[in-house]
Amino acid sequence: MQTTYRVAAVQAEPVWLDADATTEKTIGLIEDAAAQDVALVAFPETWIPGYPLFLWLGAVAVQTPYIARYHANSPTTDGKHLTAIRRAARRTGVTVALSYSEKDHGSLYMSQTLIAADGGVHMHRRKLKPTHVERSLFGESDGSSLKVVDTPLGRLGALNCWEHLQPLSKYAMYAQYEQVHVAAWPAFGLYKGIAYALGAEANMAVTQTYALEGGCFVIAPTQVLSERGIDVFAGNDDQRALLTAGAGSARIFGPDGTPLGHQLDEHAEGFVIADVDLSLIDLAKNAADPAGHYARADATQLLHDNRPKPPVVRPGEDAGPHFPGLDEPGSGIPAD
Template sequence: MGDSAVADLTQALDTSNMTSSKIRVGAVQAEPVWLDLQGSVEKTIGIIKQAARDGVQVLGFAEVSIPGYPWAIWTKSVVENTELIHRYMANSLARVSPEMDRIRAAIKEAGIFVVLGYSEREGASLYIAQSFIDTTGEIIHHRRKIKPTHVERSIWGDGQADSLKSVVDTPFGKVGALNCWEHLQPLLRYYEYSQGVQIHVAGWPPMFPDPDPKELKWPYHETDVANLLTSQFLAIEGQAFVLVATQVVTEANLEKLNMAGGFPLFKVPGGGFSMIFGPDGRPLATALPAGEEGILTADIDLADIDYAKGMIDTVGHYSRPDLLSLNVNSKPAKIVTEME
């Protein structure tokens, strides 16, 4: 065997910078500091510090945990939400900002890996974003929800092709993440599996139980149970550990959210449905009450993934690329191209 072949083999075998296959993971269930960027940063830092005290090494936050999910976009008109969205824009988080620097510094001090979900402001546009922040406090990957759902499109823009990458190498294995109904995009899930995800962060807004149909006709796929099942299915289909991170809503904040007067779907305090699933879909933590804040934790062993992979490897021995395959455009579009 030649030197180049030996080098290639060595590189192939060195597939991870993992320190150990045994990891403690955490999924956040918390109420945002609604529409308050500075308050959100403070609370985020507090959660990171608590996770470190709990021995968590990989921590997942909910979709747009900063500055919270503006639920009134589903229940009120654009005109009725004008001031809400104006304030929401002003309190969304820029990826490059003093506020993000404070969060990054807290993560560095804690020495943990974090997937942070937030409403990202870039210029005058907003995006549903996830930053992958390593133990040194560096943002090693950043992605945006590639297609906001339904009325979300009136507030947040689309992620570009660079957001298709959803998995990074860390000392704790390959960590991936998607937001909300990105979990219902089968090709996006499949592409994540092809990136070798081992620990997946599923970020969600507050979701609630199926309401009484006499009070409100509501689609079942927009309930906490349905979206928890969606997250669990990713664990089964992708043979990955899944950290479901969610938000809580309390009655005291309904007016701030332009939800005063109640809404048949809302059961407050409520909205939380955080969980941790194993690579065969088994729940690995005890759920918190829907209105309670906390960090769910589980001690996992990445070697256990092989128990599931031995039976089904969706992008390996259980695939048929000769019959079915996926084409991916990885080059983001540009708003301006300079002509030479």
């Protein structure tokens, strides 16, 4: 296992509602990360095809054209977009933490796939409960999506956005001895100055707390919102007033909560890059390990049911999650 290596948090704008163009941009960013000796690069929440800001801007009837376009541009696990990105990971030797809107027949999920440096898949998960109006577009997952996996880069895990406000979900991750965590966030240009809880300051504080509580490195990628992006979603002055350009807030934190790397201007696209040394985790956890020596099992315990809960169970069939192209026998990616 590699114990020292370089990681990168993406701060960039997707090509809104365009899976083909955003996939092309993703591959370019992976190649740029490889050129800077990055071993692990992490992308923001629903990076493909971009966070659905339209959900927060008006009545459902007005959203219908956006919903149709969003469905049409949401990748499937076995489709051309994931295949192209997995090929890029293999070609560059970079491990990729990709967040996207996953289309599974008639449903969408806020998903994260951890793609190995050889193009294989370490992990696939879905956001347990979409937040607020997100639930009108995305489906839910179950306890099987709270998982940490062994990789050549250590024990890696991931959560999306306000999953970092769920104390029990976080504790389930800490208890799996997570070493490097991907905290994927959208752009913070929504309701800026109106709703403090949706802003960068509050949510980066939550992310920093995750690093300190979990005693792990945390990579937090975010999206950028440009004036061109606002034009995509704002159909009138009232909607435009709810969106603010910029809002990029990518961060990386060490296992004692220390900010790492150089923060970018909120309008800039690029990477926050830092070097990880997993041996520092032992020092952090020597002081406080909330799921280890600092726990009080006699007072409080967590029940984490990690069994998948499919809507249909057929006798004789595996009841586990099934993601075409990611977990089928012989489902390696096609050659370039």
